[in-house]
Amino acid sequence: xxxxxxxxxxxxxxxxxxxxxxxxxxxxxxxxxxxxxxxxxxxxxxxxxxxxxxxxxxxxxxxxxxxxxxxxxxxxxxxxxxxxxxxxxxxxxxxxxxxxxxxxxxxxxxxxxxxxxxxxxxxxxxxxxxxxxxxxxxxxxxxxxxxxxxxxxxxxxxxxxxxxxxxxxxxxxxxxxxxxxxxxxxxxxxxxxxxxxxxxxxxxxxxxxxx
Numbered sequence: 355x356x357x358x359x360x361x362x363x364x365x366x367x368x369x370x371x372x373x374x375x376x377x378x379x380x381x382x383x384x385x386x387x388x389x390x391x392x393x394x395x396x397x398x399x400x401x402x403x404x405x406x407x408x409x410x411x412x413x414x415x416x417x418x419x420x421x422x423x424x425x426x427x428x429x430x431x432x433x434x435x436x437x438x439x440x441x442x443x444x445x446x447x448x449x450x451x452x453x454x455x456x457x458x459x460x461x462x463x464x465x466x467x468x469x470x471x472x473x474x475x476x477x478x479x480x481x482x483x484x485x486x487x488x489x490x491x492x493x494x495x496x497x498x499x500x501x502x503x504x505x506x507x508x509x510x511x512x513x514x515x516x517x518x519x520x521x522x523x524x525x526x527x528x529x530x531x532x533x534x535x536x537x538x539x540x541x542x543x544x545x546x547x548x549x550x551x552x553x554x555x556x557x558x559x560x561x562x563x564x565x
Contacts (some may be wrong), residue, residue: 363511376508377508392426398483399425399443400445400453405421422443425444427441451483455492457484468497470497471476473501481515521551
C-alpha cells in the first residue's frame with residue numbers, strides 16, 4: 355500500500371470516531387469527547403508490547419512475534435484471561451510516532467511478525483504508525499489478532515494493510531455469545547467477518563514452520 359493510501363485509511367478511521375462505528379457494537383459515541391464500549395479514546399492505548407513466543411508456531415517463528423496488546427475490547431467475555439486491560443482498559447496512551455518506534459524495535463530485535471492484539475478500537479493510530487514505520491523500511495507481516503467480532507466495512511478498509519488474520523471463532527451460536535461474551539449477534543457477525551478476511555488474504559500457507 356502506498357503512503358497516501360495509508361493516510362486516506364487513517365483519516366477515514368479518524369472521522370468514524372466522531373460517531374464511532376469501527377466495530378459491530380456501533381455505539382456512535384464521539385470518542386473525541388468520551389469513551390464508548392471499548393473504553394478508549396482517540397489515541398492507541400497499549401497494555402504491553404513484547405516479543406511473544408506463545409502464538410501459533412508460524413506466527414512466532416524462531417524470532418518471536420512482535421506483539422502489541424492493546425487495551426479495551428467490545429466483548430465482555432466472562433472467562434477473559436486479559437480482563438485487566440481488555441475490559442478495564444488499563445494501559446498507556448501512545449502517539450502514532452511512539453507506536454511506530456515500538457514496531458521498529460521489534461524489527462531490530464528479530465521479530466518474525468507484527469502481532470496486533472485487539473486492534474480495532476485503535477486503527478487510526480495503528481495505520482498512521484504503520485505508515486511511519488514503512489517509510490523507514492519496516493518489513494514485517496502484519497497479523498490482525500481478533501475475536502472475530504468485526505465490522506466488514508472496517509475490515510475492507512484494512513485490505514492491503516493486513517497480511518494475516520488470526521481470528522478466534524468463539525461460538526457457533528448467537529445465544530452462546532450472548533451468555534458468555536455479552537453480545538446478541540456474535541456468530542452472525544463473526545461468520546461474515548471471517549469470510550471477508552478469507553476473501554482478502556486467502557488460506558494460510560505454511561512452509562518450514564513459517565507462514
